[in-house]
Amino acid sequence: MTNLVEIRGLRKEYGAAAAVDGVDLDVRTGETLAVVGESGSGKTTLTRLLLRLAEPTAGSVHFDGADLFALPAARLRKVRREMQVVLQDPYSSMNPRWRVTDVVAEPLVTHERGMRGRGGRAKLRERVGELLDAVGLPPQVQDRYPHEFSGGQRQRISVARALALRPRLVVLDEPTSALDVSVQAQVLDLLADLQGRFGLTYVFVSHNLAVVQQIADRVAVLRAGKVVELAPARRLFAAPEHEYTRALLDAVPNPDPRQARRRVTA
Ligand SMILES: Nc1ncnc2c1ncn2[C@@H]1O[C@H](COP(=O)(O)OP(=O)(O)OP(=O)(O)O)[C@@H](O)[C@H]1O
Numbered sequence: 001m002t003n004l005v006e007i008r009g010l011r012k013e014y015g016a017a018a019a020v021d022g023v024d025l026d027v028r029t030g031e032t033l034a035v036v037g038e039s040g041s042g043k044t045t046l047t048r049l050l051l052r053l054a055e056p057t058a059g060s061v062h063f064d065g066a067d068l069f070a071l072p073a074a075r076l077r078k079v080r081r082e083m084q085v086v087l088q089d090p091y092s093s094m095n096p097r098w099r100v101t102d103v104v105a106e107p108l109v110t111h112e113r114g115m116r117g118r119g120g121r122a123k124l125r126e127r128v129g130e131l132l133d134a135v136g137l138p139p140q141v142q143d144r145y146p147h148e149f150s151g152g153q154r155q156r157i158s159v160a161r162a163l164a165l166r167p168r169l170v171v172l173d174e175p176t177s178a179l180d181v182s183v184q185a186q187v188l189d190l191l192a193d194l195q196g197r198f199g200l201t202y203v204f205v206s207h208n209l210a211v212v213q214q215i216a217d218r219v220a221v222l223r224a225g226k227v228v229e230l231a232p233a234r235r236l237f238a239a240p241e242h243e244y245t246r247a248l249l250d251a252v253p254n255p256d257p258r259q260a261r262r263r264v265t266a
Pocket residue numbers: 014018019037038039040041042043044045046207
């Protein structure tokens with residue numbers, strides 16, 4: 001199995017404190033690696049470094065063998081297309097005056113010359129229609145505005161936008177945390193389906209262990225900027241080794257509803 005991302009000795013200091021404190025971590029091609037930890041444990045800082053949205057104090061990130069912090073601008077631009085992010089609150093990153101077509105098409109307009117100017121519009125609408133179809137929305141929604149959609153539908157729109165440039169890595173930063181439980185499940189199913197169809201690799205950041213248990217192949221537990229446990233999801237939930245992981249699991253009354261059901265019926 002190959003690694004799409006290799007993180008080594010990664011450190012990010014803010015003043016005297018280290019938000020990320022010596023992280024070594026691989027993301028395997030095609031997997032869903034969950035990063036969990038309490039608020040302030042460094043999850044967001046780690047993903048910002050991984051996406052090269054922040055500069056580390058020390059250490060390196062390799063993406064598909066390329067050293068992200070040493071890449072010349074032209075190669076960096078290409079690599080950036082291959083790494084996309086979906087955030088918790090998609091509405092905050094959508095221009096409310098833009099129609100869905102323009103929201104989803106934004107990365108295409110920015111990165112693909114053929115999508116601009118005359119002739120580009122028809123191609124854009126076609127591609128946006130395909131992307132919306134992939135996330136389970138009908139093509140007619142193209143002319144509507146973000147506020148006309150529910151939270152779950154808006155998250156589908158932001159997933160469509162993230163997929164526009166055919167990325168290889170998608171960082172999902174609490175993508176379902178703002179949604180009702182039933183809608184959460186639908187979005188998780190969609191993400192799993194898209195991963196299979198498009199061969200995506202996911203880094204899934206969450207404090208919600210019930211959600212992580214549904215989607216992750218492996219889980220990295222972050223505490224005060226350090227990875228304290230890294231294990232296949234099944235093993236981590238069945239037999240957490242680190243005391244901090246056990247405390248995190250104990251804090252969740254019912255991490256797996258199926259297990260809870262089994263317990264009740266047993
Ligand atoms: N730009 C910044 N300037 C100063 N300190 C920062 C900055 N960004 C993060 N920190 C600090 O680094 C630590 C880790 O923060 P980070 O946001 O990465 O954690 P997190 O696990 O993502 O938390 P949350 O789940 O609340 O988003 C915190 O102590 C935070 O205050």
